[in-house]
Amino acid sequence: MKVQALQGDTVDLLCWRHYxxxxxxxxxxxxxNPNLVEGxxxxxxxQWVELPDIAPAAQQEMIQLWD
Structure with a gap:
């Protein structure tokens, strides 16, 4: 999937926003995207950035002490 960077975006911000x-x-x-480090x-x-398909993170089950 390709996403387009906004003004002031960084690679980690794009990852946080998407994943x-x-x-x-x-x-x-x-x-x-090896060319991203040059700028x-x-x-x-x-700027267009290719984002790889990544499996979603496993959800940790929350234990409720009081219901």
């Missing part, structure tokens, strides 16, 4: 997490994902995005920390407004 809801960044751990282990930023590295995968940078592998798919600095912030992406250019309108």
């Amino acid at each position: 809801g997490r960044t751990q282990g994902i930023v590295e995968q995005v940078l592998q798919v 600095g920390i912030q992406l250019a407004a309108g």
Whole structure:
């Protein structure tokens, strides 16, 4: 999937916005888009970024002490 960066976006912000997490994902995005590191920390407004298909994180079951 391709997403377009907004002004001031970073790779980790795009990952957080799309996947809801960044751990282990930023590295995968940078592998798919090796040219992203050339432009600095912030992406250019309108820059297209390829996001790999990643399985959703496993949900931890919440235990309620009182119902």
